[in-house]
Amino acid sequence: MRGRFITLEGGEGAGKTTQAKVLAERLRRKGINVLLTREPGGTPRAEAIREVLLSGKAKRFGALGEAVLFYAARESHLELCIRPALERGTWVICDRFSDSTRAYQGAAGGLPLSVIETIDKAVVGDTRPDLTLIFDLPPELGLKRAAERLREGVAPAAVADERAERPASAEGFRGAATGSDVIALAPSIDAPAPDRFETMNLAFHRSLRAEFLAIAKAEPERCALVDASDTPTRVEDRVWSIVRDRFQL
Numbered sequence: 001m002r003g004r005f006i007t008l009e010g011g012e013g014a015g016k017t018t019q020a021k022v023l024a025e026r027l028r029r030k031g032i033n034v035l036l037t038r039e040p041g042g043t044p045r046a047e048a049i050r051e052v053l054l055s056g057k058a059k060r061f062g063a064l065g066e067a068v069l070f071y072a073a074r075e076s077h078l079e080l081c082i083r084p085a086l087e088r089g090t091w092v093i094c095d096r097f098s099d100s101t102r103a104y105q106g107a108a109g110g111l112p113l114s115v116i117e118t119i120d121k122a123v124v125g126d127t128r129p130d131l132t133l134i135f136d137l138p139p140e141l142g143l144k145r146a147a148e149r150l151r152e153g154v155a156p157a158a159v160a161d162e163r164a165e166r167p168a169s170a171e172g173f174r175g176a177a178t179g180s181d182v183i184a185l186a187p188s189i190d191a192p193a194p195d196r197f198e199t200m201n202l203a204f205h206r207s208l209r210a211e212f213l214a215i216a217k218a219e220p221e222r223c224a225l226v227d228a229s230d231t232p233t234r235v236e237d238r239v240w241s242i243v244r245d246r247f248q249l
């Protein structure tokens with residue numbers, strides 16, 4: 001049976017990475033094979049693109065240029081990592097996916113939705129998430145958390161983690177060759193400094209929030225809203241109750 005595809009979406013510092021790890025552990029405790037991954041990233045090629053995008057080096061290409069790069073990374077990720085895992089029956093938990101492009105490069109970045117939808121159709125096809133958890137909180141709070149994370153010297157976690165899973169191709173996870181469980185990614189991009197999008201102004205982050213809320217409202221069969229301003233334990237419980245109900249676990 002095909003695995004389930006779960007994505008986590010939302011603004012900066014919303015707690016997606018924190019909760020993705022907890023969810024993966026909870027599912028594993030139920031005996032489910034889980035691939036925990038992130039976007040942009042998940043394969044060496046996509047991680048290299050991540051470095052370019054988050055450093056701000058691609059900013060001068062505008063929202064269209066950045067969107068094309070996000071989709072180049074997504075194509076590699078889907079082809080070498082996500083689709084093979086789903087076909088093996090592994091559940092995939094992905095920290096950000098297409099809704100982020102729609103919010104960041106679309107609503108907040110000014111790229112028309114029709115352009116994103118065209119590229120999305122070509123790259124993602126029918127590999128759509130079965131469930132998208134949308135983490136909602138005021139951007140001021142999310143940015144404060146992200147700033148505290150930086151002050152504590154904690155880089156946004158590299159979540160590519162395949163445990164028992166192994167990619168079929170040489171372009172798969174870097175850690176596969178060494179057999180490591182959690183993939184250690186190149187430090188340069190995850191060094192503690194605000195990334196390209198964290199440095200945008202509050203108006204940008206407000207439009208992100210509005211777009212994520214609009215997506216959740218427009219697609220209630222796929223999306224579930226999570227109040228990310230709550231305590232970590234409460235958020236964890238809410239996530240688990242959504243996942244349990246959705247997949248009848």
Ligand SMILES: Nc1ncnc2c1ncn2[C@@H]1O[C@H](COP(=O)(O)OP(=O)(O)OP(=O)(O)O)[C@@H](O)[C@H]1O
Nearest residue numbers: 011012013014015016017018145149156230231232
């Ligand atoms: N519910 C919560 N309450 C308070 N702090 C939290 C909560 N969840 C996560 N945090 C903390 O906030 C910071 C950001 O969390 P995390 O990295 O999980 O967010 P994120 O949504 O993945 O962020 P980004 O998209 O910016 O990478 C971390 O330092 C984390 O420990």
Ligand SMILES: Cc1cn([C@H]2C[C@H](O)[C@@H](COP(=O)(O)O)O2)c(=O)[nH]c1=O
Nearest residue numbers: 039040070096097100101104156197198
């Ligand atoms: C997938 C995707 C991501 N982004 C932005 C959103 C964040 O600012 C970074 C990713 O960093 P994180 O710490 O892993 O959250 O990239 C984007 O603008 N468009 C996208 O499609």
